[in-house]
Amino acid sequence: MELVLQACVAIFILGNLLASQPLAQSLKETFKITTVNFNGEQMQITWAAKDYFPDRNVTFFYKFGTDRQNRVWKQCPNYILDQGYNSGCLFKTEGITLNVSIKDKNGSELLFNQALKSDFFIKPNPPENVTFHWKSDRITIEYNTPKTSVRCLMLELQYKSKYDKEWQSRKSECCKTEEQGFDPEKCYSFRFRLERLAPICNRVSYVSEWGEVTVWRNGNLLDSCADDINSLSNEVILLLSVLAVLLVMFFLLIFVCKWQRFQKSVMPAIPDPKHMFSDLFNDHNGNFQEWIDKTDNAMVQTKMECVEHECIIEERTEQEEKDVKKEANEKLCELSDMNERDYLSSAHKTSLTPPASDTVSFESFKFFMNDDMYVIL
Numbered sequence: 001m002e003l004v005l006q007a008c009v010a011i012f013i014l015g016n017l018l019a020s021q022p023l024a025q026s027l028k029e030t031f032k033i034t035t036v037n038f039n040g041e042q043m044q045i046t047w048a049a050k051d052y053f054p055d056r057n058v059t060f061f062y063k064f065g066t067d068r069q070n071r072v073w074k075q076c077p078n079y080i081l082d083q084g085y086n087s088g089c090l091f092k093t094e095g096i097t098l099n100v101s102i103k104d105k106n107g108s109e110l111l112f113n114q115a116l117k118s119d120f121f122i123k124p125n126p127p128e129n130v131t132f133h134w135k136s137d138r139i140t141i142e143y144n145t146p147k148t149s150v151r152c153l154m155l156e157l158q159y160k161s162k163y164d165k166e167w168q169s170r171k172s173e174c175c176k177t178e179e180q181g182f183d184p185e186k187c188y189s190f191r192f193r194l195e196r197l198a199p200i201c202n203r204v205s206y207v208s209e210w211g212e213v214t215v216w217r218n219g220n221l222l223d224s225c226a227d228d229i230n231s232l233s234n235e236v237i238l239l240l241s242v243l244a245v246l247l248v249m250f251f252l253l254i255f256v257c258k259w260q261r262f263q264k265s266v267m268p269a270i271p272d273p274k275h276m277f278s279d280l281f282n283d284h285n286g287n288f289q290e291w292i293d294k295t296d297n298a299m300v301q302t303k304m305e306c307v308e309h310e311c312i313i314e315e316r317t318e319q320e321e322k323d324v325k326k327e328a329n330e331k332l333c334e335l336s337d338m339n340e341r342d343y344l345s346s347a348h349k350t351s352l353t354p355p356a357s358d359t360v361s362f363e364s365f366k367f368f369m370n371d372d373m374y375v376i377l
Helices: 002-030 225-266 278-282 288-312 318-337 340-350
Strands: 033-038 042-047 058-064 078-082 085-092 097-104 110-117 131-135 138-142 153-161 168-173 176-180 188-196 214-217 220-222 358-362 365-369
Touching: 033 110, 042 058, 042 097, 058 085, 153 176, 168 176
Parallel strands: none
Antiparallel strands: 033 042, 042 085, 058 097, 078 085, 097 110, 131 138, 138 176, 153 168, 153 188, 188 214, 214 220, 358 365
8 A cells, every 4th residue: 555655656746747847848938037247246137027927936046157067056145026026136246157047935846947158148337447638629538447358348438518408429449549529628528338249249238337427628627517617607797797887888878968859859948047137146135126126227228328329320311312412512503603702701601610410511422510520621
């Protein structure tokens, strides 16, 4: 009876082993893992636990070297969890040839196994100790040589000035590069990363993370481009301020000139009575009655003088001049008929002082006489 039971157990175990081989084979064909070798120092293997092992935990084993080296399998030291289930493993890189296997929770059932090359999945680190050498518009960039193969790496340089909205990118071979076309007066922000070439060196084209952003201007390391912007903006602000002040003064002068013309045309200036009537305020201390009385007397006296002057000076009409000439001719005729004694008597009479405002004519000459004048012929 015992022999029968042992035979049944042996058959059951053998059947499970035979059944597990096709299951592992089929899982290997569909199962996918993601492999990353961080700079040849640390391995990361991840898988989709929800898709391949739903509601089930698994155990991960690995070893470096070939089967001939007879190395011992190691269990994962650091699991990556996804909602409480093992979905990856982190472990140290110890060689090129890597064997991995995934088993059930107890480690008795093989679910997946695979052999791969660790150096086909290298993800490089960012460039370290980057230095700049400026010469005119050309810069030379150097950095530490990575541990991995240099021929498999490509440097990607990105830069951005304060006038650029997006990063500008350039690529070059590792580990020293020269680029030109940079304005030494501008402030630039630089960042770098390394790319592992595929399919020459990698099965997957992995690129490193971006290195720290550094700010440079004409070979000088700055904290930020804000310092450069502020220095330029101060000069610009000063220039704009001076121009603004000059412009305001110019428009102010124009406004004042236009305003004076406008004010004269719309609101004419009212004369100050203090200047027009200076004698009212200076001589009479603002006493209007006293000033008006004196002014009236002066105006009456002036009018009288004017009237007298008009009375003295009278214009002769043409008819009066003709009468005067006729009278003079008649007198000459009478003188010709008179004897010498009569002539002298007449001449003596003629030389007498004429009355005031009288007119004396001789031939074509005419004399106006007053009380203080006389004519002797």
